[in-house]
Amino acid sequence: MGIPLSVILFLILFAIFVSGLRIAREYQRAVVFRLDRYNNLRGPGLFWLIPLGIENETRIDLRVVTNPIEQQETITRDSVTVKVNEVLWFRFSDPKKAVLTVESFRSAVPQVALTSLRNVIGQHDLDESIERAR
Numbered sequence: 001m002g003i004p005l006s007v008i009l010f011l012i013l014f015a016i017f018v019s020g021l022r023i024a025r026e027y028q029r030a031v032v033f034r035l036d037r038y039n040n041l042r043g044p045g046l047f048w049l050i051p052l053g054i055e056n057e058t059r060i061d062l063r064v065v066t067n068p069i070e071q072q073e074t075i076t077r078d079s080v081t082v083k084v085n086e087v088l089w090f091r092f093s094d095p096k097k098a099v100l101t102v103e104s105f106r107s108a109v110p111q112v113a114l115t116s117l118r119n120v121i122g123q124h125d126l127d128e129s130i131e132r133a134r
Contacts, residue, residue, distance in 0.1 A: 020051040029095040030057040041096060060095035067110055074118045080126040088113045 024030050024043025032039045034055045042057070049055040067088040075081055090109050092098045098105045124132075 016051050017048075020049045020055075022047055022049055022057065024059065027061060027063045029060050029062060031060060031095050031099045032057050038096070038100060058099050060092055060098060062092060062095070064089055064091045069110060069114065072114065072117065074121045076121055076124060076126045078125045082121065082126065084117065084121065086113075086117060 022030065023046055026044045028043055030042045030047065032042055032049065032055055034050070036056075039055065049057060067090070069086050069088055072084050072086065073081060074084065088110055090113075092105070102108050
C-alpha cells in the first residue's frame with residue numbers, strides 16, 4: 001500500500017510551481033528573459049517565473065549607489081598635474097536599458113565617470129579649477 005500516483009504528481013507540480021515564485025523588494029526590479037529574449041519588467045512584490053530555465057531574471061537595484069573612487073591624477077589644459085578625490089553617486093532609472101544595452105553596467109558607470117572627470121579637468125586651466133572649487 002503506497003502513496004497514490006495522483007498525490008505524487010500533485011506534489012511534483014506544486015514543487016515546480018513554488019520554485020517559480022519570486023519576491024522583489026520595493027527598490028528592486030526584475031528584468032525577465034524568456035528563452036533568453038527580453039520579456040518584461042516585474043516587481044516590486046510577488047511575481048512568478050516559469051521554472052525549469054524557461055524564464056530567468058536579472059535584478060536591478062534602483063537605490064542610489066555610492067562608489068568611492070581612489071585619488072586620480074590628471075593634467076589641466078596648462079599642463080599642471082592635479083590630484084582629485086571623488087565620490088560617485090548614481091542610480092539606474094531604466095532597468096531594461098541598463099541590462100540590454102551595456103554588458104557589465106555596474107562597472108561601466110565608474111569608468112564613464114572617470115573619463116568624464118579627466119575630460120572636464122583637461123579643458124580648464126589650474127586657475128579656473130581653483131576658482132570653481134571655491
